[in-house]
Amino acid sequence: MNIKDKVEQYSIEQYAKQHSLQGKKVLLRIDVNTPLGENGVVDPYEDWRIMASLKTINFLSSEGASVVVISHIGRAKEERLKPIADYLSQKITIGYIPHFDESLIQERIEALGHGDVIMLENIRQFDGEENNDAEYLKNIANACDIYVNDAFSVSHRKHASVHAVTSLLPSYFGIQFVHEVSSLYDVTKREGTTSLILGGAKFGTKLDLLKKMLPHISYAMIGGALANVFLKERGFNIGASYVDDTDISDIVDNEKIIVMIDAIEGHGDVIMLENIRQFDGEENNDAEYLKNIANACDIYVNDAFSVSHRKHASVHAVTSLLPSYFGIQFVHEVSSLYDVTKREGTTSLILGGAKFGTKLDLLKKMLPHISYAMIGGALANVFLKERGFNIGASYVDDTDISDIVDNEKIIVMIDAIDQDGDVVSVDEIQNHDVMLDIGPETEKLFEHIIAASDTILWNGPMGKYEDGYTSGSISVAESCAHAPAWVVTGGGDTATVLQETNLIDTIDVVSTGGGAMLDFLVEGTLPGIEAIVGK
Template identity: 30%
Template sequence: MADFKKLDGLDAKGKRVIVRVDFNVPMADGRVTDATRIERGAQTLKELAGKGAKVIVISHFGRPKGRVESSMSLRPIAETLSQVLAGTKVAFADDCVGPAAEAVVGALKDGEIALLENLRFHAGEEKNDPAFAKALASLGDIYVNDAFSCSHRAHASVVGITADLPAYAGRLLQTELEALEKALGGAARPAAALVGGAKVSTKLDVLGNLLDRVDKIIIGGGMANTFLLAEGLSIGKSLAEKDLTAKANEIAAQAKSRSVELVLPSDGVVATKFEANAPSKTVSVSEVGADDMILDVGQVSIDAIEKTLLACKTLLWNGPLGAFEIPPFDKATVAVAQTAARLTEEGKLTTVAGGGDTVAALAHAGVLHKFSYVSTAGGAFLEWLEGKELPGITALRQD
């Protein structure tokens, strides 16, 4: 984080500070059903308001494709944000640029907060249109990016706006970057990565990047089946990508050449039907029947993974070990997640997780708040794991 401007030395008093957040939160019947992202983003807003800034909050919501869609208005979010900020009044503007936005911003006093309407009501947002970016920038004196989850997109409110305003990293974005650096770039060794999910094809770049950054890679979920198939094992009717067995063997060979231990399942929980509480049994991976589907890893594999964690100081988790949404195929994911959480609480393991189903899997295991850091960034988290440069982060770098 040394090459980013942080909020620590920012004199914000009397300044109009535009804060890009990600308030694209779950909604039902016009009400916010999960305010986690709003709660996380509140820290930066409170700090800036406390410093006497006129805080201008901007966000997208849904995919209106450059048109005004009343069902995707941020107005209900203004009410929730006010509640999260302990009743602090949040002004709302019916547009994010133009007269409506200018009037609301112009009426702000030091320490007050306004939320502007959905950025994606304007086609210029997703096109990173310079004119739209300039119109946004004209509303403020300083720009703060606090939306890591949007930073893999070269949009006007993430990239274009930085051409006209001094840019800073917000507290949430700063925390996210520091956590990822701790798990990847500067991880305490030995370091392990647990990579699960359905398909190898979606994680090829992740695995390739991790080979140079960790000491052990634990592979689970449907993608493990492709590796087992590549070893010549019969996997019955299990989900696998047969056309990627050569790539799986290549990854295994690269791991071996770099002294990275690849931890694959040695047993699996199989069933002939993919449904809740389907009759199942645990078998060795060498004894999978022709009609069987591997839907979770077995106890021997769970024990091996937990033994691996005991020998490590850092764990990066991306993806479940099995079909955790359907019992009893959640057992491995829950057991390993709880072990990782316990080691974290004991100060023996730094745990960073995120991406896709990972947040839901850890919540299901009851450990979402027991890991060192859990990212809700989704696509941005995955691209970071792949080693890609994120446009929104590049735009913040100091020259």
């Protein structure tokens, strides 16, 4: 029996044809390791792994099973799955346990009804996961009836949640896992012309794949830095191009292997290299990984304003390797942000979002120079609380604003949208209420101030935009779009509002930076700027 047939034999769908899943407690391993945007939420354009996992989750739930979902996210132990759970909750009904409290988890598992789904916290917080020691999973497994692996993408590793766990429970494969194994098995069995395309910087396992597939394919097209290995071995001068130290002597002259016949080197040509954050040196501000590339270049241009608040190698240390200059967008953003506090007339600041961070420094720095500061989002809760209002169960940032709490320039919301979608005056908030967006009266108040302003600086949404509380942010966006004022905005969430309302082209300046914009306005410069002008 081949591997495809074996996996299909142990599929959860096959199991369900012979046994009822009704009332079964299923421990389900999925892979929803998804990059998050600057706002800390899932980018819908990056949700493909999440969407793939829904096939098995929905199948189990529809069959009446109670599903306990485990996964990992990122590389750091402290990273959390809450953004993933929040995103999934937009697609299905799912619970989430933010702490790995075994007694609480067991209670929740026992209380699960038919079709219920809960997600546990990041399993890579446990050393046992990567050491293939399932001890941390024993009590959870004891509360479950079967285990399902639907995480094909991590099953090349002997980790506890895909390997050792199978000694604790009867084990099966999920729908996506079976689909991937079946498709990959079939790829070398199909008739006709089969072509392999390989790219990237380093061979690694790709060389083993290439050698194994060569007898069964018609062509192997090699691009990226992998091609440099073949070009060098075939006698071509590859200049200062990166080359992997790999022995390909046994296949170098294989006629099935096609490499690039010309490289981009002419006037006006453009090439893009692979993700620079794959190198530890990038975030450690060590430009060693860039030396050979810099040696092949004449000048360096920084047009990445949005990351220039970080001392990273590609915006800071790199300037020691080449004559360095700024790009057009970078200059435009610096010029616009510098001018924002120098303009005459009525200047208004609009701040939103969940946490103050650098925004508090910006607010304090700008207060002497502006006419109004309109505060929305959860930031407003800090002022409301300090001004004696009951904010109920609303989120509040632990920030000291005692020195500015009574400043008359600071305008906060006078009504809000609560957890039930109702409009509530801020002086009528009950202990159980959660304020999730500014209300219609606040929208009118902010609109009036915006219309009377000559200059506007906006950063951050007015409500919990990612959860659908969009009305306040859209209202501010429309007010800014229709105002005669010169408008500057920045931050990923703010740009999203403008993009989704098709108003982005009506704004005078949309900064590419969130944190970078705030840091520049507070400090008057950035590490990426000083690296060039401070030489």
